[in-house]
Amino acid sequence: MLIRLFCVLILSAVSALALGQNIVPLTIAQRLDHPWAVAFLPNGHFLVTERAGALRVVTPEGKLGQPIGGLPAIAVGGQGGLLDVVLDSDFLRNRTIYFCYSEPASRGNGNSTALASAQLSADLRQLEGLRILFSQRPKIASQLHFGCRIVESKNAQGQADGKLFLALGERYHQRDDAQTLDNHHGKLIRINKDGTVPADNPFVGRPAALPEIWSFGHRNPQGATLDPQGVLWIHEHGPYGGDEINLPRAGGNYGWPLVSYGRNYDLTAVGDGKSAQAGTEQPLHHWTPSIAPSGMAFVTSEKYGKAWVGNLLVGSLKFTHLARLELERPFAGKVVKETRLLESLGERIRDVRQGPDGFIYVVTDSANGKLIRLAPAP
Ligand SMILES: [Ca+2]
Structure with a gap:
């Protein structure tokens, strides 16, 4: 398990760096059935909904609990x-x-x-x-x-x-x-x-x-x-x-x-x-064209560098990416830059949240849905 996680981390790091992005997607859990949302329990576990009608705890090691x-x-x-x-x-x-x-x-x-x-x-x-x-x-x-x-x-x-x-x-x-x-x-x-x-x-x-x-x-x-x-x-x-x-x-x-x-x-x-x-x-x-947005979170932590603080993240189902929107500072109503993250994953992003640990998490919409942590690139 650890070796597999390490391989995912390395492969992801290569693709992330190739794209000039300072994040590395690290898959925490998979085999979730169309997960829709993730919340964060105080003990470090995750609470995940599956569209098929199950609510599960996922451990930090990626083990799925019973419904x-x-x-x-x-x-x-x-x-x-x-x-x-x-x-x-x-x-x-x-x-x-x-x-x-x-x-x-x-x-x-x-x-x-x-x-x-x-x-x-x-x-x-x-x-x-x-x-x-x-x-x-x-x-x-x-x-x-x-x-x-x-x-x-x-x-x-x-x-x-x-x-x-x-x-x-x-x-x-x-x-x-x-x-x-x-x-x-x-x-x-x-x-x-x-x-x-x-x-x-x-x-x-x-x-x-x-x-x-x-x-x-x-x-x-x-x-x-x-x-x-x-x-x-x-x-x-x-x-x-x-x-x-x-x-x-x-x-x-x-x-x-x-x-x-x-x-x-x-x-x-x-x-x-x-x-x-x-x-x-x-x-x-x-x-336009529609990205089919789902999930939305502001970055408030400095885990990804100061440039990310105050950015808005939006999941895209249709174009399988995470949209990073940089807003004018001070904010008066304008998005000044939009970047597509995680495109190489090819996953429909259903939800995005910042956890209490300051890291960004996404869940992906498929029959083998994933819970992914975005780690800052080494
Ligand atoms: Ca309208």
Whole structure:
């Protein structure tokens, strides 16, 4: 095992240096079934979701644990399954995790994205105290566009403020729903950690608007994170072109499907073919052709040198790389440089996170999915 890891390290180092990149991908674990997200336990172990409906602990040596018991019913199929997972900021004390997944309808064949909390048992084998905090409405028969990234937000002092953001897709077949507030399709929602609605949400008290909604007009967001100042960033899949990064403000309309920098898959125009319209927010950054973004993290550690601090990393499923975005300093809204990392791996990057050890980790989307640590090149 150690010899194999060493060989991977050397081969990876050669390719990384050949590309002029100062990182070396080191595979920690493989044979994960379409892993979707990785979180970091205080004992150095990893908590990984598999889209097929399993939540597993992975040891630092790469050993996969048995599926953790106590998950709710999950509608596995297409893009649906067990998706994101995050630890509560006070996990050491409360052992709470949050996860999102595609939830089956109690009757019929519909489904939608749901968010749950539970406590992870001390032996890491069981979820206890399961609570469904939020269920996207309405449920429809679709295996597409569940979105599904969770972020615990912070106040201006950098402390957790008791709120969760959840990014939700428009389920593909009902994209016009993203422009109306009587449903959760194509929305970013904000709830308290107990599932109740914060009184200061932007549409609280508006007739026919669902009070969990924070922003709307989203297509299929699969990346969300806080920047070092605590500001929420998300990205979303465009159609044929037009993937976007947005900074969702309270009550903002992010345009889908009225405006887009992409086209429909049949190459017809989205809406009237406009990319901007009064009353809709412009993306901070967009990609055409689509990279199919998933996962998102800011680098705050100096493990990769000072030039990386403050960079934004975004996984690409379609072009199998990790996008490194350098932002103007001081930041006023512009990406100044974009570099493709890890292209030689040929892996669909599903999630990217910075661990508490300061290293960057990615998971790759395949039937032999991998958990990979990016080590600084020697
Ligand atoms: Ca948009």
